[in-house]
Amino acid sequence: MITQTKETQAALTPNTAWELLKEGNKRFVDSNQADRNLLEQVSQTASGQFPFATILSCIDSRVSAELIFDQGVGDIFSARVAGNIVNEDILGSMEFACKLAGTKIIVVLGHTACGAVKGACDDAKMGNLTELLSKIKPAVNAVSEPSNEEERNSKNIGFVNAVAEKNVQLTIDNIRAQSSVLKEMEDNGEILVVGGMYDISTGKVHYM
DSSP states (O other): OOOOOHHHHHHOOHHHHHHHHHHHHHHHHTTOOOOOOHHHHHHHTTTOOOOSEEEEEOOOTTOOHHHHTTOOTTSEEEEEOTTSOOOHHHHHHHHIIIIITOOOEEEEEEETTOHHHHHHHTTOOOTTHHHHHHTTHHHHHHOOOOOOGGGSSTTOHHHHHHHHHHHHHHHHHHHHHHOHHHHHHHHTTSOEEEEEEEOTTTOOEEEO
């Protein structure tokens, strides 16, 4: 498997970058990971990096973007925060990744049974986590069913997963609304901004 270079990165379109990620996840699910020498890639990327994708995912230990998309050293920028939300620091990082470093796609990746989403569903409060979970609360409020308050909590995994999916959609909306740089790049066809949900029980990414 090749290590990305300036030339291979430049040759990719946003759609082909998306296909590379889809193919990588299929390899992961099929236990058919690409044959790559990671230490050799360390050497090859020592003088520069040319990733083709930026992935915003949760800090959950089961959701490592490099693994589930079967990518190597220098292939992706990986931003991770509980609940895959955005703030100005993450948006700035994405702007660097796309505008300055040349990535072709942003994937906002939620996952099933997300602990941060469960905390938001339960209105959990603890230190700085309180402020983080407040950024997920709009997704909780945007999911209308079930209407029975006793069923709108972390014990209802169907509700949790619906909120996680809505949270991905709202995060994408926030990227477009809060970053004129990324919005302009998307409008010009320079990048794609897409969402996905990773199933922690199967390893599959379902694209939204």
